[in-house]
Amino acid sequence: MKLLEKLEDPDRPLLGPNVKALKFWGLLLPESRSKKYFYLFMHFAVTVFTATEYIDVWFVKSDLALLLNNLKITMLATVSVLKVTTFLLWQNAWRDLIGYVSRADLEQRATSDSRKLALINGFTGYCRKITYYYWFLMYTTVAIVTVQPIFKFFSSAAYRLDVQSGNGTYLQVVSSWIPWDKNTLPGYLLASIYQTYAAIYGGGWITSFDTNAIVIMVFFRAELELLRIDCAALFDDEKSFGDMAFMRRLKECHRRHTELVKHSRLFDSCLSPIMLLYMFVCSVMLCVTAYQITIETNPMERFLMTEYLVFGVAQLFMYCWHSNDVLYASQDLSRGPYESAWWSRDVKYRKNLYILVAQFNKVIVFSAGPFTKLTVATFIRILKGAYSYYTLLSQSQMNKT
Template identity: 75%
Template structure:
């Protein structure tokens, strides 16, 4: 396992190595080879067509609430995957510029001899690997559960198995979708299951590669802000070994340049991610509501467990985004403390004015948003949970009245 993970590393991209390889493997970063490029585009089109068939199936299951809810939670997640991929391909050059900036800035900081900065870089790199592999594991655990759920239910539920044999129930699908063949026959059901499993695996690859890449980039912005703060503290050197005015001015200019570049690419990253996160918030609210309702209404213990795992994935998916965005916001707000922790007080008045100008630049915070309406923070995540719980309560009460 460790040998396999080591193959994902890239010395030229020490922070984003596994994430960039995942983006290339699943076709989000299109290769230069023409054949492979069109092969990936064909795969994308097939999964997009499959997502459209999920919406078609809504018409056929609209009379059964459980089937309808099951369709909605999968379909909305699939829709988010499609939107992520389409926007990533449309803004391919923007994403490449962001990845190049992250790699360039990260490599520039790794040549430092400062022990504190090296320890910080090592800690954040390790954290990026953990969050990436954890998210991949969580996603593919969910995909496997979705794929094998029909088999689990068939062999672990005697009543369901008997009802299927008698024709009182239909076969449980991997993913609720329309299929041109009759899914109530063995050949039609197997053919539909193969197509649905392919879409589930490939869609899972889309989600893991896009989300883990975005999350690691968020971690980078936080790390860069903390490293920049350390450099601001050291603009004039230490009290025992102060640097000359020329060296101090050079360091101050470098801090200023880095922050300008950081703000620029932070806004570019937010412009690519913000529209997706706005829709993501709505989709997660509905998905969490539907999944919570299914857990309370389901009678099978195994089915409850499988649905609970899906709920955990939905909550974790949104929480990780909000948590890391919240970290970036607070690191950006604390950045202005760096210059004031330097030896500005024992320097010439002209250098004090330069420090004042630098703190003015630092007033431009790096913050990520969900559309034009709200910042992506932990407080926003809590609000989404409250909204999902309100929808769940409304849905539960409406079913009791009926």
């Protein structure tokens, strides 16, 4: 498709669409001062909107259904605000990461090794699928959230009559506090415009940040696998092989792994605080959404909540899954030197090879704060915790009735 082709960038063959999304939504600030202030104002407007969601919690605290619905949206919005805030504060670190990924990726694409090229192309295609499918899932969720009030107004005669007679209130796009009456048509329309803007822009925040982070994770895994291939080829080309060739290859593998460890730690320092909060938020959000699905009687409402639940689970799963891939690829990297013809070489080569293996023992793993690693096992524990919260919430409501 021509539209997708325009998202490609020859200088960033792996991160092209992701960097353009970051620029479009203002996470990577432009050089122009006027455009930079424009994006900062847009960010500020959504941040203020998130604060109004917290204010609204006070006004709906007596209604459990409204309270739960508000909490799950508000907490997810809080994570989004944190993502953007940290991205702006640590702008130089993220630019450094993006520059490193693009530079290292271009270096590897210059190879003539068909095996490595096939691996690179496979990972690139995978990153495109992850990016575009994630965008589709997020924007579908945003579209459902924004059109839900209109759909309910025209599909439910009872709701429409209640609103028109003044016995009911308008269904909001996103529950938030507004300093005017939302139950009048003009006030409701103004509130809906602001809420729709926040939902769309917040969705842009999430998609651009998450897909960029996930593709960088995929890059780390790809670089580890490519490095393993190069380590296995340390003693290839026996006719032209010598001390100089071996040391050159050895030093290059050591340099690449050192850079990989350095930038993986930088990446983890940028992502870890966000993932710590997100794991807590996701546990609450999954619990609340699952409970709402069980008590909801309207099939359409139940479908919308299920779609929201799927998005929440998919979002956390992709982080844990790809972080888990990096962990196992890092652990397997030390096998690379032993897959070479080390056994047929002199002892002096084996000693240098052992030094490289010692370097590879620095395992790369991403974390969620200082408490846990970002792995599939952690994801399963979160699901178990969310189910426990759901059971507790369900039983407490049954006891009240």
